[in-house]
Structures are given as C-alpha cells and as structure tokens.
Amino acid sequence: MAITPLSSPFFEKREVNSTPQNEEYAIFLKNISKTFPNGTVANQDVTLGILRGEVHAILGENGAGKTTLMRIISGILKPDKGEIFIDGKPVKIRDPRDASRLGIGMVHQHFTLIPEFTVRENIALVLATSPWLDLKKVDEKIAAVSKDMGLEIDPESKIESLPVGKRQLVEILRLLCQDVRILILDEPTSVLTPIEVDSFFKMIMNLKSSGKTVVLITHKMKEALQISDRITVLRGGRVIRTIPTSDANEALLASLVVEGMLPAPTLVRGTPGDIILKVESLKVKDDRGRIAVDGLNLTVRSGEIVGIAGVAGNGQKELVEAITGLRKVESGAVKLLSQDITNKPTRFIIEKGISYIPEDRMHRGVVLTMGVHENLALKCIEKPPMSKSKIIDRRSMVKNAESLISKFSIKASDPCTSVENLSGGNIQKLIVARELSNGGLVLIAEQPTAGLDIKASEAVHQKLVELRSMGVGILLVSSDLDEIMKLSDRICVIFGGKIVGEFMPENLDVERLSRLMLGAD
Amino acid sequence: MVERQLTISRGTKRSIVKALLSVVLTLAVTSVVFLINNVNPILAFIYMFQGAFGDINLASETMIRMTPILIVSLGLAVSFKCKIWNIGAEGQLYIGAMLGTIAAIGIGGGPLSLLAALVVGAVGGLLWAAGPALMKVKLGINEVITTFLMNFVGIYLVQWMISYPFRSPDTYFPESSAIPSSSALAVILPGTRLHLGVALALALVPLVYFLLERTTFGYKVKVVGENPEAARYGGMEIGKVIFVSLVFSGLLAGLAGITEVMGIQFRVRGSLSPGYGYTGIVVALLGNNNPIGVALASLFLAAIMNGSSTLAWTMNIPMGIVDLMQGLLFIFVLASEPLVRFLERRGVLKL
Structure with a gap:
C-alpha cells in the first residue's frame, strides 16, 4: 500500500530551539518519570516537545x-518526577x-x-x-x-x-x-x-x-x-x-x-484435509432480536485456516457465539465431523474439541482477579490431572502453568500471580496457551491480535500456523485484512450475515474483496 | 512450593488492612459517643473486653454467642463469594430451628433424634433458600429482594406455629415444647454452658475453607462471582453454581438455628435469634468471605455483644451500643475499599 504524505513540509524543516521555555512548544515535557505501585516503570526520563x-x-x-x-x-495520572510546560510556562496539572x-x-x-x-x-x-x-x-x-x-x-x-x-x-x-x-x-x-x-x-x-x-x-x-x-x-x-x-x-x-524483531515466517500454505466443521444455512439473532446471521454456509477442513473478512457488525460475533454454544441457533445446523452440535451446551462443545480465542479477552477470556494457574485451568478444571473426584490438585495446576508460561513465553512474576498484573499482550498469550493446549479439532480465533504489538502478534500468528500443520482446522475472524491475507488458505467475505464471496489466496482481488466487504457487489 | 503457599498474597494483606481499618474506625466513632456521654472510652473498652473474656465463664458465653454467628456467616461467605447476596439468613435460621425442633420432638429422643434434628434443621434452611434461588436462576429475579422478604414470611410463620399448632401445652408464652433431653447437644466444658455446637462451628471453618479453595465447586463459585461471562465461556452451568451456593448458605443458616435450639434454648421462642442472620452479613463482609477471617470476625462481634452487657451495668451505657457498633462496622466495611484506595493515593499506605 502506497503512503500518501498529507503533511505539509512547513514543520518538517522548521528549526526549533529546544528549551522548555520556547513558546513554540504547545507542550514540553521535561524528565517525566512514572512508576506504578506494582513496580511497572511506565515512563522514565521522558523529555519531549510538541510544537504548536x-x-x-x-x-x-x-x-x-x-x-x-x-x-x-x-x-489523569500524576508523574513521580519531571515538569510540564504549556506554551513555555511551567504548569501543574492536578x-x-x-x-x-x-x-x-x-x-x-x-x-x-x-x-x-x-x-x-x-x-x-x-x-x-x-x-x-x-x-x-x-x-x-x-x-x-x-x-x-x-x-x-x-x-x-x-x-x-x-x-x-x-x-x-x-x-x-x-x-x-x-x-x-x-x-x-x-x-x-x-x-x-x-x-x-x-x-x-x-x-x-x-x-x-x-x-x-x-x-x-x-x-x-x-x-x-x-x-x-x-x-x-x-x-x-x-x-x-x-x-x-x-x-x-x-x-x-x-x-x-522493536528491539530484536522476529523474522517474518516464510508462510507455507496448509494442506487441507477432510471437512471437520460444517455450518449449514445457519440463522442466529443478535442481542436485540434481529437476524444477524442469515442462512450462512461455511466449511472448515482440517489443516486449513479459513479467514472471515468483513466489517465489524456483519454477524461475525453471532456466528462465532452460535458455533461455540454461547448463543441460541434459530435454524440451520452446526456439525463437527459427523456430530450435530447445534444448540448443545458450551461444555459439550468444548469437550468435543472446539477451542475459542475470544475477541473480548478481558471480559470473556480471563478472570482478572484470579491467578494465572487458575485461568489456565478454566476449561479443564473438571478433568484429571487438574482435579480428581471434584477435589482440585493445586500442584498440577501450578505445574501446568509453569510449563505453559515457559512454552508460550508469558511474562508473569510467578505462576500464581493475578492475571490483572499481566499486560494485555501477555493476557492474550495466556488465552492462546490455554486454547492451544486443549488439543482441539477446531480453533476459532476472533481478532486474535487486536491491540497487540508487532512481536506479540507475530508470536500468535506463528502458533496458529503451527497448529494448522498439526491438522487443526482454524476459523480466523478478523477485521484486520492484512492478517487475513497473510494467514488464510481460503478467505470468505461476510456481509449482512451471509458469506458473499470466497477467494483463494493465489487469485485474490483486493479491490473486489473490499467491495464485497462493503456490500457493493 | 510450600513457601509460596505460606506467604501472604497482596490481596490477602489488603483485606486484612481493610478489616483492621474498619474495626479501628468503628472503635474511634464509638469512643466519641462514649465521650459525649461522659464515659471514659478506654475504660469502657476495658470493661467490654473483661465482660467478654474476663473469666472462663464469660469466655465460654462469648464462644456460645459466636457459634450461631459463625455458622451463618460461613454459609454467607460462600454465597457472597459467588456475588449472590443472601439477605435472608435470619428467616432461614428460624425455619431451620422450627423444623429441626419438630423433628426432635416427633422422634422423641435417642441419638437418632439428635442427628435427625440437625439434618432436618439444616435442610429446612436450605428449602427456605431454595425458593429465592429458583426464582433467581429460572426467572432472573433479584435475590436481594426475595431473600429479604422471605425473612418476614419465615419469622411470622414460625411465630404462628409456636402460637398455635406447635405451642407448648405447659407454658403461658407462645413457645414450642422443649426438645427431649437426649437430643440436646452435650456440654463439653463442665460448669459452663459451652456445648458441642461450638466444636461443630469451629470444625466447619476448615471444611468451608476446603470447599472454597480445594474443590471444583469452590473454583466455579469464584469464577461465576468474579466474571460470569468467563464462566459461560468456560462451559460452566452458571445457574447451577448460583443455585447451589445460595441454598448452601441457607443450609448453614438452618443449621445455626437448630444448633442454637439444641445447645442453649432447648425450645423455639420468638426471641430465638437477636438478628444473627443479619450479623452474619457484617461478619462475612468483615472477614472478606475468607473462613478464617470470618471466624475471627464472628468472635469479635460476639465479644461486642457480650461485653456490652457488662458495660451496661458497670457504666450505665444502654445495650443499644451493640446495634450502633454493628451499624458502624457495616458502614466502614463497605467504605473500606475506597478509603484504602484514597490512603494509597495519598501515599499514607503502601500495599
């Protein structure tokens, strides 16, 4: 994509005398430092001028x-140290x-x-x-x-x-x-x-x-x-x-x-096998009772990443929730292998092998006030080794957490620390670790890298590709087109609750894809 | 691994500070009230302490007072942990006491009647909580309102029962017949009224702790309480967890009621409980729904209740001081989180 410089050349050439008192600066920050009570150093000696x-x-x-x-x-926050100048004058912002x-x-x-x-x-x-x-x-x-x-x-x-x-x-x-x-x-x-x-x-x-x-x-x-x-x-x-x-x-x-960028993986396409997930003329309502998924058909094969491209609010959320048992299906069917999982309880669907990385990771994906080890056991707490006859084996929980923390390089001070102490990227890693270690047949990844930085996104992408090579079928729902194009073996465009177009990556027509996303065709 | 379990987490430390802060503030405001009444607050608290723990008899009376409060609040701790606010423990306690007493009298003595009375009493409390629990799970009706209103239904129902169908033929007051002496709980410290119920209550502390911390049910209670959306996503049956945690608190409330009958009062009267079901709410909150914290908090409340009767005759302070302190404690427990946060912002406290 070409970069169109919209900015005028005026400021770029401007020579400025960089003292805080210079009135050309709308804001001048001098040696601002901020450490949070939990020990996170957020800002350290930040000196920065913003020109009017x-x-x-x-x-x-x-x-x-x-x-x-x-x-x-x-x-909103107070700095531990440092000064703020507005229009060259020192100010206190309480x-x-x-x-x-x-x-x-x-x-x-x-x-x-x-x-x-x-x-x-x-x-x-x-x-x-x-x-x-x-x-x-x-x-x-x-x-x-x-x-x-x-x-x-x-x-x-x-x-x-x-x-x-x-x-x-x-x-x-x-x-x-x-x-x-x-x-x-x-x-x-x-x-x-x-x-x-x-x-x-x-x-x-x-x-x-x-x-x-x-x-x-x-x-x-x-x-x-x-x-x-x-x-x-x-x-x-x-x-x-x-x-x-x-x-x-x-x-x-x-x-x-970034320091130490990960090398971009050389992406090989998957080798899709048999159909494992099949969605047939599915109809689902949204929270307000309107039809959000309107007779949608979709298949996912093993060892295949199917990307769902679309503008947010075209039924992606409802589709995912219907497959995972979190939302009632009005009509149509969802089949996993030969089994009908339409309107089955979430627990049943999890146990049959559908893993799910939710978009709303803070509210759906984790319990912020509970420990990393407890969150990693969210979906397998009822099964050995996490628990035997309803009694929790804490040691197994911690051991499981320790191994996943090192395998997925989650940054956590110890395996029992509250998830609220983790950064957004590490919370996502935790969820990915949990969903990937479930040994499922199908993974539904909903905006898996939204809000993540380059390094963390790359790590998630690599895990998805790894999983595909192990034969898992992946449904990737994302509003980030770059992500969809990079990973998908097949791209389906969703609009108005229907799949309105399908592309293979080798004959992808980006312009037509965009038009389909906006319902123009 | 062992060391990790022994170290107190930041969250636990915080709730201890919060509880201590609430207690200190309550004592401070009570002191002001004492001063207004020309009473030396330090002396008053010393008398209070002596009244509660002054000698073996007074101490065992305080333990007896603690028993129903502790049993009720252990149950409430479980439902509160699930963010289910059972305000109806008082009614569940009365219904449990009534049904248990009927069972004890009906069977008419023997070790079986003792056990049966305890079980029926506990189940009675459970059933009284089951109504609001069903309404919550099936119809989404707020349990605060239903459990609270069921208090009145339960208490007046019991008063009617002891006035008419189950009225004792040998007294002039509306009260039930006495339970057979073989179904009374044994005294465990001769010369005092300290009964087996105290031991039962204390034994429940590790049991409830185990239930919350070491069972899958306790895990699910925590997840549903902290984040119901994550519980749904994790495949938990939220309704079932809510139902069980609410009726469990009813079960212990019923058990508290029948224990009070079998250990101390031996019959059901309209004055069976001076509001143990409500005190349990303060205690569970002050103990931060942690069984050990709850045990300490219920001892504290029991000491205030018993100590203030000594205060009443030594310093002429009316017994209403108990309600004042309980009310203050409730307010300060609720205010303690924002207070601690304010102190942290000011840099007074570092947690």
Missing part, C-alpha cells in the same frame, strides 16, 4: 508507555479539569459518552457552567464548531444509535466545544474501518489547518507516516528518538520501535 499546530505521532509497542504519558498530560482549563483534551480508547443521551445532551454535560440547562446555547456552540470543522453530526441523535466512527467524532466535537487547543487521540483508528480511517484523517488535517495541535498515539507505523508531521518513538518507557516524518520510513521506524 503540528500533528505529532507517539509511536510504540503496547506497554511502551504511550498512554501513561498522555494520561499524565491530561491530568486533574482533568486543570488540563481542560489549559486547553488540553483527550479522546480515550474506550469512549466516555453516555449511550442513552443524545449528542447535544452529552456535550451539554461538559459545557454546563450554571445549574440551568441552556440547550439553545449548546446547540449554537455545536453548530458553530461543526461548521468550522466540516463535521456533520445531528445533535438530536442518541449515541447508542451511532456507529463507532461517528461516536468518535462526537468525542472530538465535545472537546472542540470546550475550546480545546491540544487534542490527544489514543489509538483512534483501532475501531474504524478503512474507509472511516480516510475520512478521519481528513478531519485531523482540518483540525491542523485551523491551528489545533494534535497528538496521535498509535502503534501503526503506516498511520504515523501518513498523517503526522513529526514522530516520537517510545520504547520501554523511554524516548528513543523524535524525527520529522519526512526523514522516516517503515524500516527505520520498525528498527526503532
């Missing part, structure tokens, strides 16, 4: 300290209100809008300065800001009825209504479809041309290169380098972001 009116990308892996740093600027007074606003990865409220009500909530609710004034403000930015949002619509991309715009609109000058966006594109990303980037350029300063936290190099004026790479809580985007390229950034 630039788009500044903060690039780094998960756990590099990007989000912590931005939370310090927006007043809480988010301080930050907002200084004109700093942040859009979090997890949105903070009230779903039952309308756009107008959500914005009124933060603008309220008197006990009287002056909705007319709020409307005027929204109208003025929307016009400036070229945003089209109906203030009357309820948040829950808006797609994710629109919700994000409302978050930004809300900040702009508060007259924020410096916008911090935390992984803003992770929830967007490719088309939404394009229009989102245009919006960022609008923000920039109206004089706002934008700080973009991301772990995607392509995005940083495409949209930013300067890039700062963080690794292990330290600033590795700040470079003008015009001097950067993917290879350089990759070497800065």
Whole structure:
C-alpha cells in the first residue's frame, strides 16, 4: 500500500530551539518519570516537545508507555518526577479539569459518552457552567464548531444509535466545544474501518489547518507516516528518538520501535484435509432480536485456516457465539465431523474439541482477579490431572502453568500471580496457551491480535500456523485484512450475515474483496 | 512450593488492612459517643473486653454467642463469594430451628433424634433458600429482594406455629415444647454452658475453607462471582453454581438455628435469634468471605455483644451500643475499599 504524505513540509524543516521555555512548544515535557505501585516503570526520563499546530505521532509497542504519558498530560495520572510546560510556562496539572482549563483534551480508547443521551445532551454535560440547562446555547456552540470543522453530526441523535466512527467524532466535537487547543487521540483508528480511517484523517488535517495541535498515539507505523508531521518513538518507557516524518520510513521506524524483531515466517500454505466443521444455512439473532446471521454456509477442513473478512457488525460475533454454544441457533445446523452440535451446551462443545480465542479477552477470556494457574485451568478444571473426584490438585495446576508460561513465553512474576498484573499482550498469550493446549479439532480465533504489538502478534500468528500443520482446522475472524491475507488458505467475505464471496489466496482481488466487504457487489 | 503457599498474597494483606481499618474506625466513632456521654472510652473498652473474656465463664458465653454467628456467616461467605447476596439468613435460621425442633420432638429422643434434628434443621434452611434461588436462576429475579422478604414470611410463620399448632401445652408464652433431653447437644466444658455446637462451628471453618479453595465447586463459585461471562465461556452451568451456593448458605443458616435450639434454648421462642442472620452479613463482609477471617470476625462481634452487657451495668451505657457498633462496622466495611484506595493515593499506605 502506497503512503500518501498529507503533511505539509512547513514543520518538517522548521528549526526549533529546544528549551522548555520556547513558546513554540504547545507542550514540553521535561524528565517525566512514572512508576506504578506494582513496580511497572511506565515512563522514565521522558523529555519531549510538541510544537504548536503540528500533528505529532507517539509511536510504540503496547506497554511502551504511550498512554501513561498522555494520561499524565491530561491530568489523569500524576508523574513521580519531571515538569510540564504549556506554551513555555511551567504548569501543574492536578486533574482533568486543570488540563481542560489549559486547553488540553483527550479522546480515550474506550469512549466516555453516555449511550442513552443524545449528542447535544452529552456535550451539554461538559459545557454546563450554571445549574440551568441552556440547550439553545449548546446547540449554537455545536453548530458553530461543526461548521468550522466540516463535521456533520445531528445533535438530536442518541449515541447508542451511532456507529463507532461517528461516536468518535462526537468525542472530538465535545472537546472542540470546550475550546480545546491540544487534542490527544489514543489509538483512534483501532475501531474504524478503512474507509472511516480516510475520512478521519481528513478531519485531523482540518483540525491542523485551523491551528489545533494534535497528538496521535498509535502503534501503526503506516498511520504515523501518513498523517503526522513529526514522530516520537517510545520504547520501554523511554524516548528513543523524535524525527520529522519526512526523514522516516517503515524500516527505520520498525528498527526503532522493536528491539530484536522476529523474522517474518516464510508462510507455507496448509494442506487441507477432510471437512471437520460444517455450518449449514445457519440463522442466529443478535442481542436485540434481529437476524444477524442469515442462512450462512461455511466449511472448515482440517489443516486449513479459513479467514472471515468483513466489517465489524456483519454477524461475525453471532456466528462465532452460535458455533461455540454461547448463543441460541434459530435454524440451520452446526456439525463437527459427523456430530450435530447445534444448540448443545458450551461444555459439550468444548469437550468435543472446539477451542475459542475470544475477541473480548478481558471480559470473556480471563478472570482478572484470579491467578494465572487458575485461568489456565478454566476449561479443564473438571478433568484429571487438574482435579480428581471434584477435589482440585493445586500442584498440577501450578505445574501446568509453569510449563505453559515457559512454552508460550508469558511474562508473569510467578505462576500464581493475578492475571490483572499481566499486560494485555501477555493476557492474550495466556488465552492462546490455554486454547492451544486443549488439543482441539477446531480453533476459532476472533481478532486474535487486536491491540497487540508487532512481536506479540507475530508470536500468535506463528502458533496458529503451527497448529494448522498439526491438522487443526482454524476459523480466523478478523477485521484486520492484512492478517487475513497473510494467514488464510481460503478467505470468505461476510456481509449482512451471509458469506458473499470466497477467494483463494493465489487469485485474490483486493479491490473486489473490499467491495464485497462493503456490500457493493 | 510450600513457601509460596505460606506467604501472604497482596490481596490477602489488603483485606486484612481493610478489616483492621474498619474495626479501628468503628472503635474511634464509638469512643466519641462514649465521650459525649461522659464515659471514659478506654475504660469502657476495658470493661467490654473483661465482660467478654474476663473469666472462663464469660469466655465460654462469648464462644456460645459466636457459634450461631459463625455458622451463618460461613454459609454467607460462600454465597457472597459467588456475588449472590443472601439477605435472608435470619428467616432461614428460624425455619431451620422450627423444623429441626419438630423433628426432635416427633422422634422423641435417642441419638437418632439428635442427628435427625440437625439434618432436618439444616435442610429446612436450605428449602427456605431454595425458593429465592429458583426464582433467581429460572426467572432472573433479584435475590436481594426475595431473600429479604422471605425473612418476614419465615419469622411470622414460625411465630404462628409456636402460637398455635406447635405451642407448648405447659407454658403461658407462645413457645414450642422443649426438645427431649437426649437430643440436646452435650456440654463439653463442665460448669459452663459451652456445648458441642461450638466444636461443630469451629470444625466447619476448615471444611468451608476446603470447599472454597480445594474443590471444583469452590473454583466455579469464584469464577461465576468474579466474571460470569468467563464462566459461560468456560462451559460452566452458571445457574447451577448460583443455585447451589445460595441454598448452601441457607443450609448453614438452618443449621445455626437448630444448633442454637439444641445447645442453649432447648425450645423455639420468638426471641430465638437477636438478628444473627443479619450479623452474619457484617461478619462475612468483615472477614472478606475468607473462613478464617470470618471466624475471627464472628468472635469479635460476639465479644461486642457480650461485653456490652457488662458495660451496661458497670457504666450505665444502654445495650443499644451493640446495634450502633454493628451499624458502624457495616458502614466502614463497605467504605473500606475506597478509603484504602484514597490512603494509597495519598501515599499514607503502601500495599
């Protein structure tokens, strides 16, 4: 994919005198350090200047300290050490209100809008300065800001009825209504479809041309290169380098972001065997009772990775839940080998050999407050050696944990530590370890690398490929097209609850695939 | 491996600090109340302690007081661990006591009647909890409301039973007949009222600990309580786990009721329990649903109850001080998590 530089050359050539007092810096951080109570060093001596009116990308892996740093600027966390300068003046930011007074606003990865409220009500909530609710004034403000930015949002619509991309715009609109000058966006594109990303980037350029300063936290190099004026790479809580985007390229950034990149595996295609999983004219309803999977047909063979490509919300979630027994099947059938597993209890389906890496790993995949050893035994607690006649064998649990921790290189201080002490990437490794050690026939992997850094993603991919070579059939559901194209032996496109197209990797037509994903064909 | 099990985890340390903090704050606020009443708080607490543990007789009375509280709260700890809030232990206790007493009188003596009474009493409590448990699992009705309301149904039902069908013919008060002396629990310390029920309650501590920490049921209770979505994903039958944990707490509440009858009161009266079922809630929370913590907490509450009667006649403090302290304890236990977090943020506490 070609990188289109949208950034103007103005900032890239600008020579700046880099002292904190220089007023050209919207924000200057000096020697910021932050250690969490559990001993994690999130930031160490971070010194970083963000110029007024630039788009500044903060690039780094998960756990590099990007989000912590931005939370310090927006007043959510307090640094242990260091100073913050806004417009050349030293400031103390004690809480988010301080930050907002200084004109700093942040859009979090997890949105903070009230779903039952309308756009107008959500914005009124933060603008309220008197006990009287002056909705007319709020409307005027929204109208003025929307016009400036070229945003089209109906203030009357309820948040829950808006797609994710629109919700994000409302978050930004809300900040702009508060007259924020410096916008911090935390992984803003992770929830967007490719088309939404394009229009989102245009919006960022609008923000920039109206004089706002934008700080973009991301772990995607392509995005940083495409949209930013300067890039700062963080690794292990330290600033590795700040470079003008015009001097950067993917290879350089990759070497800065990761130490010791794993060699990309030479991908061999699988050798599919017999059909093991068969889904026949399946109909499933979503939470609101509407048909989400609408007569879907699908097969997975042993030793084959079948990729399900599609825009989120086209029935992927419901399809996966129906296969794993977590959601009722209205009609149709799911067959594992010759056995009908339609509407069977989850326990039965697990025992017949369907493993499942869930998308929502924090809420579905693990019990955060329980130990690593207990989480690794989640699906086999009733079987020896984990338990005999209902009595748990703790020693086996710990032994199992120790072996999986070393086999999957999970970073955990000891096998009994609470999962909440692990980073997101290591939690995913834990889930993968558990699901892969189950010895299943079929693995359903739902967004298995979402939010993971390059190294962790690569490790997950290698495990999937390894499993395939052992004859497991894998259903890979992902909104990351690159991932689907890299791994799949067959790509099925899902739209509106149906499979609308199928490609073999050797005759893949990306353009046609995109059109199918959007239901255009 | 052994060392790892012996070291106290961060979570355990935290809950110990939380419990101690709640106790200290309760004592502090109670001291203020004492001061307002012109009573020296230090002296008051000394009298309280002496009233609870001053001599062998007083100490065994405190142990006796602890018994029903401990049995109830061990059961509640299991349901609370599953995040199922059984507020109905008081009613389950009365129903258990009533049915157990009827069984003891009906069989009419002998070792069989002793055992039968204990079993019937426990099952009575279980059955009284089974209604709300079924409603929770099958219909999704909030157990807080159903178990709480079933208290009134249960207590008034028992009062009716001891007023009419099962009223003792030989007294003027509404109370049941006395159980046969052979079905009374034996006194284990001569010269005191310390009965076998105390030993039963203490024996339940390691048993419930084992149930929670070493059985697949205890594991499932924890997973369902901490993250029901993960429990579903892991293939657990959530409804079954919730049902069993709720009726288990009913079982122990019923057992507490019949133990109190067979060890101390020997018949069912309207005043059988001064709210042990509610005290059990405070105790389970203060003990952080850990059987050992629960044992210590129930001893503490029993000491407050017994110690304050000494306080009443030495320093003229009304018995209502018990309710005050229990209420304060409840508030501070609930407030202890945000309080500890606040102290951590301020850097006062490091955990």
